[in-house]
Amino acid sequence: MKILVCISSVPDTTSKINFTADKSAFDKNGIQWVINPLDEFALTKAIKLQESQGATVTVINVGENTTEPVIRKALAIGANDAIRVNADPKDSFSVATEIANVAKTGGYDLVLCGKESIDYNGCAVPGMVAQLLDQPFVNACVGLDVSGAEATAVREIEGGKETISVKLPAVIAGQKGMVDEKDLIIPNMRGIMSARSKPLQIVEPVASKVKVEGVSYDSVPQRAAVKMVSADNLDELVRLLHEEAKVI
Amino acid sequence: MAVFVYAENIDGVYKKAAFEAVSYAKSIADQSGETVTAVSLNPTDSSDLLYKYGATNVINVKDVGLKNFSAKAYAKAVNEVAKGNIIVFPHTTDASSIAPMLAIMNGYSLLTNALEAPESLSPFQVKRKAFSGKGFMHAKADAAGVIVTVSQNSFGIKESSVSGTEEIKELSVSSEDIKVISHEQSSGKLDLKEADVVVSAGRGMKGPENWGMIEDLANTLNAATACSKPVSDIGWRPHSEHVGQTGKAISPNLYVAIGISGAIQHLAGVNSSKTIVVINSDPEAPFFKSADYGVVGDAFQIIPQLNEKIKAIKG
Numbered sequence: 001m002k003i004l005v006c007i008s009s010v011p012d013t014t015s016k017i018n019f020t021a022d023k024s025a026f027d028k029n030g031i032q033w034v035i036n037p038l039d040e041f042a043l044t045k046a047i048k049l050q051e052s053q054g055a056t057v058t059v060i061n062v063g064e065n066t067t068e069p070v071i072r073k074a075l076a077i078g079a080n081d082a083i084r085v086n087a088d089p090k091d092s093f094s095v096a097t098e099i100a101n102v103a104k105t106g107g108y109d110l111v112l113c114g115k116e117s118i119d120y121n122g123c124a125v126p127g128m129v130a131q132l133l134d135q136p137f138v139n140a141c142v143g144l145d146v147s148g149a150e151a152t153a154v155r156e157i158e159g160g161k162e163t164i165s166v167k168l169p170a171v172i173a174g175q176k177g178m179v180d181e182k183d184l185i186i187p188n189m190r191g192i193m194s195a196r197s198k199p200l201q202i203v204e205p206v207a208s209k210v211k212v213e214g215v216s217y218d219s220v221p222q223r224a225a226v227k228m229v230s231a232d233n234l235d236e237l238v239r240l241l242h243e244e245a246k247v248i
Numbered sequence: 249m250a251v252f253v254y255a256e257n258i259d260g261v262y263k264k265a266a267f268e269a270v271s272y273a274k275s276i277a278d279q280s281g282e283t284v285t286a287v288s289l290n291p292t293d294s295s296d297l298l299y300k301y302g303a304t305n306v307i308n309v310k311d312v313g314l315k316n317f318s319a320k321a322y323a324k325a326v327n328e329v330a331k332g333n334i335i336v337f338p339h340t341t342d343a344s345s346i347a348p349m350l351a352i353m354n355g356y357s358l359l360t361n362a363l364e365a366p367e368s369l370s371p372f373q374v375k376r377k378a379f380s381g382k383g384f385m386h387a388k389a390d391a392a393g394v395i396v397t398v399s400q401n402s403f404g405i406k407e408s409s410v411s412g413t414e415e416i417k418e419l420s421v422s423s424e425d426i427k428v429i430s431h432e433q434s435s436g437k438l439d440l441k442e443a444d445v446v447v448s449a450g451r452g453m454k455g456p457e458n459w460g461m462i463e464d465l466a467n468t469l470n471a472a473t474a475c476s477k478p479v480s481d482i483g484w485r486p487h488s489e490h491v492g493q494t495g496k497a498i499s500p501n502l503y504v505a506i507g508i509s510g511a512i513q514h515l516a517g518v519n520s521s522k523t524i525v526v527i528n529s530d531p532e533a534p535f536f537k538s539a540d541y542g543v544v545g546d547a548f549q550i551i552p553q554l555n556e557k558i559k560a561i562k563g
Contacts, residue, residue: 013493013513017382026379037494092348092358118380118493123339123360123397127319127348136425137319139345142487152429156488157341158258158441160433162317164426176494181481211357211391215373218384220519226526226536231545237525238557240541245523247445247502248469248558 001055001146003046004103006113006125007074008036008089009067013118019217026119026217035070038114040077042172044179045144046112047078053146056080060102062095064088068200075195076187082198087205090213092120096128097208103133108169110151115140115173126173136170142177250285250305251277252330254337254346258433260292264405264442265338265398267301271406272398273336274302275365283410287330289314289322299412301405306412311419317342318423323349325421334372339397340441347397357389360397363520372396380493381516400441401499402520440489443472445502446521448491450476452507452528452547456484461551462506468558474498476508492517506547510535527551 011017012032020027035043049055059074061067062085071082085098103111111133116123130137142161143154146168153172154163166172187195229237241248253273255266266288273284286295286303295306307329314325323346326335335350337343339361351358361377367386372394378385440446447466453459459473466473473489480490491498493513503521507528508514515538518524526539529546536542543550 011379014511015382016512017379019383026383093351096348096352120378120385121361121376121380122358123344124348124351124358127345128352128358130320131323131349131352135320137345137349138426139319140341155341157317157431157433158263158439159437160431162431162433163429164316165429166426170425175487176480176490177487181477209390211351211389212359213388213390214378215386215388217378217386218375220382220384223519223524223538223540226539226542228536228542228544231543231550234543234550234554234557237541237543237554238561241502241523241525242561245502245540247523248561 004108007039008117009070042112076191092122092124093211094208100132130171141174252332255286255288269338270301295414302408313422318426319345321423356393357391438472440472445471448474449506450508
């Protein structure tokens, strides 16, 4: 079984997000970059399938050479090899086009990814890749097993779960639950050392068109100062919620 | 030309998010001088529910092959009938799975997580969520056709009654690529992303056995329950309740956070809530800085009392 895991390089979850003075772009100064956490769940799932079924795991990232530390981390976690499409990821469509272009000749049984990246929240690349490859698409996956040419996936639905079977090849986008937080792999020294010599192939982009542009960005406005209410005066809290905020 | 909107239903019953998406489509149609055509797959609810929010035309697709959800098959079916330059979707799990596939089929621009009515229609530009609640992006479509998904509980449901007509369209698209093995859905439970009120709790609750009072308060407030990341990671509550940067992002009218300190990752997922109440025993908890109302004290004392007081005014 061959698995392609799509990873995005995103600001660490603890990052404060600032924009450039003219508000035209995200200010990357001082940012620590990590594997998009939702992609990391997918990567960890792929490594589990590598351990249990001998799957080969290739990670793909669309990015300039600045993303290589994040790709090396994915290799240290256990991916067999990596592909970097050498392009600045401008929008979901161009990223999906680059991934699909690599995937269509790679003979992958499964394309795994997180359901969205925590930076631009496009929620678009996985579905686009599936459509470009004309493959089934399962989103919001919280459990996955593979047997032969068929996957059994659990997907989160509003108020519950649905277990489905899907014929491979397919594109599956996951979130927490696909693996648990405690299953995430912290690379050990051997992993880190071996990652240095694992193959990282650099592919030039197919120069796909961009369909969405970020024109400007805003920070989240500060809330007005908090009104503190004494624990001995909960009637006052109820009154404020009822009369002032009008939410109960 | 019409503005199209995907009116999502669950087992034939329209979702609240469908009404919000229709309201959003109506606001676009009003700007451009067009009408709204809603598309729904196998609904059993009356189309009157959609006319109420401004859909002048409702296309009901009848297709027994679409009984089970398959993103690919649903996208194909919607594509058969939604022939417009602007197609609106709610940003629910299923609809946001269909939208990117449809965007590829038509070569359209896809703008997801829209928070407000478009800033302009030509080119189409809209304010959308970015950086998981830590920022906003004003995004512009470069293609002539646009698919936009509306972040839940952001634009709001706006009544705008029109007299509408309904059209039945028989299709035979098959969702055979996916077979359903089991389907568990509790109909009584409020959907966290749709809920107007959310009661959420963190490690301050000390253990899963103490969630009874959280659920009691949620019942009184007709609220959905949520939790912080550590609580779902240690298995006190299911992952589906985790709100925050790597969990769900929510925008209820009222968010009550109990025993949650307010890490930046948690705030990102909830800071678009209209009113935030924080109850925490630690007066230094960072969450108070991002709250509208705060109470310092012992949740085990406060929550039952608060529950009784809210019951009293709700009568």
